[in-house]
Amino acid sequence: MTTPRRTLAVQLRDQIRDLVTTERLNPGDKLPSENDLIARFGVGRTTVREALKLLEQDGVVQTRQGDGRYLTAQLGLDRPLTRLEGVTEMLASRDLAVHNTVLDIQLVEPDEEQRHRLRLAAGEALVRLERRRQHRDDxxxxxxxxxxxxxxxxxxxxxxxxxxxxxxLSEHGHLIAYASAQVSAVTLDRALARRLGQPATVAWLLLTQTHHDSAGRPLLYSEDYHRGTDFSFHLVRRRD
Structure with missing residues (x-):
């Protein structure tokens, strides 16, 4: 019985994010009350509270006891670093019409670092997938x-x-549960910049991740270069 409610909560979370964008709320602004959200979206109080809890976990909403909930981070393509989501999911959540192009797909022999990182058996090959995502011409x-x-x-x-x-991967029975990640600011080397048709001086946010299943088995290693003019990632840091 919990799955439908969870699905409604996720849908409502995204609707609240859209509301924040359309009403141009800024960090520090107060969100509509639970009663307002119930009336606006026609859902129950439990669903509203679960959706708001998801936004708290994303680090974009803070509850002030007795005073309601406030926006703590700018939305858009500003993403909570603690939330694990695929690139396709992330872009779809912002309703961007994104064209996904496969640049290369091939079997490769892993080097020692890759073999160690993904705990590969002797003789096991890797699939190497290279892609680009565009919104219009960008x-x-x-x-x-x-x-x-x-x-x-x-x-x-x-x-x-x-x-x-x-x-x-999930369709083949491999569910990603968590990832270890590192974020760094980089520029593309000149050969890659020319290949992608990008200036070599533009800054990119490189998110390097090793994704694991719930048993700790590494399933996927990824290097995602997010254009710095369009993406940012945030963390909520607490003193307690």
Missing amino acids: LLLYSIDLFPRSLVPQPLSEVDWTGSLFTL
Whole structure:
């Protein structure tokens, strides 16, 4: 009985995010009350509280006891770093019409670091997937993903690689539960910048992650280059 309620809460969370954008609320502004949200969206109080809790976990809403809830971070493509989401999911949540292009898909022999990071068996190959995401003519994101060939057994040519890798892996019984991540500010090397048609001087946020299932098995290694003019990531830091 909890799954439908959870689904409604996730939908309402995104609707509240849209409300914040359309009403141009800024960090420090107060959100509508629970009663206002119930009346506006036609949902129950439990769903409203679950949706607001999700926004708190994202680090964009803070509850002030006896005074309601306040926005703590700017929305848009500002993302909570503690929330694990695939690139496809992240862009879809902002209703961006994104064109996903596969630049390259191939089997590769892992180097020692990759073999260690993904705990590969001797002789096991990697799938290397290289993609770009564009909104209209603007390149938003460039990514490289590596995962063991055994996770997706059908011929590579028969797979639609333009969708969510998280979804594809879950369809084969491999559910990503958490990731270890590192964020760094980088510029593209000149050869890659020319290949992508980007200035070599533009700053990018490189999010490097190793994704694991609930048992701790590494499933996926990714390097996602987010264009710095369009993306930011935030953390909520507390003293307690």
